[in-house]
Amino acid sequence: MDWKKKLKIPVLTFIILCAMLLIGYAVWYHDSNSAGSSGDAEKSTKSAKSKPVNLTLFSDISDWNAPEWSLRDGTLTKAISDHSDVSLTFNIPAQDADKELSLLLVENKLPDIITVRDSNIIRQLISSGKVWNLREFFLEYKSDSDILKNIPEGTLSDLMYRDDGWYALPTGYRDDDFKENNNTIIWNKALLEKIGINISDVKTESGMLSALKKAEDYRTLHHPQMIPILFDGTHYKDGSLTFMAYSFGASELDSKGRYQNIWTTQGGKEALDFTNTLLETGILNPSYLAYDLPQIQKMMAESSVLCYIGNINELDIDFDNWVSSGAVRSDTGAAPVLQNLSSSSYTLPNTFVSKSCNDLPGTAKLLDYVIGGKMLDDVTNDSQVIPFAVFSNPMWDRTLIGQSYINSNHYKKLHKLRGVYSKEPGLKTYDPRLLTLPVGMFKNHQKLEDNYNSIFEDTTDFISDILSAQSKGEFKKLYSEMLENYSSLRNNDLGNALNSQIEKNRKEFNTSANRKKSSAKK
Template structure:
């Protein structure tokens, strides 16, 4: 902690100001084509999202959205510090029309501010015949109201019992995805594995994986003859994806021996996960610069043919899944079993989308959201154009074409599957044909289910952990603890990963734990445990510690 309070305040102010000055619009905010549309503003804190530039010319997805809604959208995705910038907008009463966010603390600030619409009130006033309003799954709404105190958020990637009653999965294949899919996993380049004569079944332990890295480092070459990258992690998103996967594959859990909530960072398995990455850095299996790479850089490396192994969010790599294979869980010891969190109740989504009460064009905003969440809208922006990006079978079910598969990977250019905040997983699985062998979508599904389907993996109900941060009292010491501890994790974990030797690693890790204790992590965990126990009592389930 700094000793001079004035210095801290000044530094914070300057960092916030600098962040605001560095805000950038997605692919620039200029609208190409006829300007005779109402322009809405949208802010997102998903820093690796790259929405397409809005183009209203004939034959573009954004153009057809505009023709169906009378709207264009000016999107802002800050390069960094998006959540702090949104907090400043909130303080300054300068919110955009639409806000799509993932950060639970800022989400709580929006909800308690009184500056965003209750969606029931909004649609009753501005579009009472809205299909979105009339068809919204009741169990999802119930969970959102429980979390936020009202129905304020449009959740992305909806999944629930009620949603699957409205949009029934088209085959048993999708029920398997519902039960096992998780994009955070480990995948291997098939061709490069062949170079070192290894098979995924030989990559089940940490020792075997490090051995593969060593072999490819000494002998492997990429598709263009350049050196192979043995390990690629998920760039500047690694703490949310790469580290999360490693923690749980090593058996890290969110409860202690007495069944009380415990931050997974305090579990010994997190130390194991950090040490794995540290060993990879020290051995030259990965470059330290990976810790700060953005998603575009990760994408470019993944399609280069130079990466042997990737650990992180496979949904955002842009790679052709047919060229990759997953080895499932990594076992550090036989005694500890990998664990997998599965939301077993209605999901409140990944991205929450809110409508500002200062929205200048509420009717047009209602029209746009209603269209983007409708069958026709989701078919357009989600699948593109029939005969080009997808085909239909005799039952009307959709299958991607090769061009469609490619278009989703280049969504920032094509607009296909670009509007993640309106993704509806249940709807998508109701309109798609069973994925055929040899398709990218089928290969992606195999990559993302290998971990949870493994015979040794133990599944727990991750929904029991929902709402823990949101339940912290507004303007309380607990919220300050949450922010301080989160900032400390973000800043100190790189120091641990880049430690020069075992002694330095132990020192940085001990500093990490000690400082979290000083910041009040045990008091914070005790407060979150109250919400966790409430969840357990309400749903009649608990998380049983298995390791």
């Protein structure tokens, strides 16, 4: 064979091999690039999913220790964002929240979600037409909502009567709260024994005052760090003080079923006088009335507190170490009153969705997941739930962990302490729905509404001054001024309007079975 022919064969082979290598490289490069693009796209998608839409939740619940939103694995807030594609920024003003929200309402700058307890602002929100009818909201944005399926019929019925439609989601309660009250009085068993006080000694107004004076003497001589009595901080007016007023026999309804402000009643006056005495003698430290919920929780968990009056639901304490004395009976012999709740009570947190909300589908998923109860399935420890307790409601009990909580030893002990008051002999109760003021009650009667709201605003200011009185003479003077102010605002027209509404409510709820069938369609 010619040497040229011999050389030609390997050269051709080499060229073919090079071509094959080049083709192989091109294919590999293309596939590699495609995979890279696909991976980048996947990363981009994941990145987009990790950035949920941020919404603002505004609340007037100043003692709510709302969670700091985190997207770290294992946090409940991340689980909520994963289910709803939204995150929350909480706006909870320390004071004047309702005035701030009223201004936002006027300026058409409502936050995305609103959770409030103030009756005036609730009526303003509904009357404005700027919040969603929740039936329409869920049907449009989450038609398979657990809330639509499971909200108790009685709750829906009462809300429709109060608001002339379904606009609010009431939370912060469980079924047992209708038979009991979150506010109660508890005593440290070990300290009672050390000081030599029996629980029977503190069942009356004078007996309790005597026992607390004995405790104050013991503190001075033997235990400087002990706290004889603790109220529930900034919430004291609606919590500790109101508990004492009801315990002394105060009621919003007089013997003829007419409306009255509890602070103008004998029981209300006694509660103010009793608390003024505690402050004046130094038994109750006035600085504790300015404490927020986390500070009160810390004191109850770490300090030597003899007696606590207020909401015990969010206290992180061993209930085995505490005992309740139930009602503190007035020295006048008046029967204690149980301030029942209903699902349409204004004092409960009511959640609204603004029509200007930035992410309506996400909000629907968030509310359904949290309030509907499925959130509890992603709870890994009880402490995760505490910041969301404001959203607790009977729908939570339908979940496995909800049932577990209801049947837990912790809840049973809590229930036992709260239940002592509700089992008091001769206890007076009334249907709280009698005090419902429907959204349209003050329509075309702005002056009446202004007077009604002023009564509560002015009373709060007067109470602060009355409790700070330096003598019983000053106490009587300030209390008389409050009564005069109340009388001037509560003119005959307002009184007649309130009593007329109570009478309408009495008739309405006596025939509630018939009403439920028709109103549920609204």
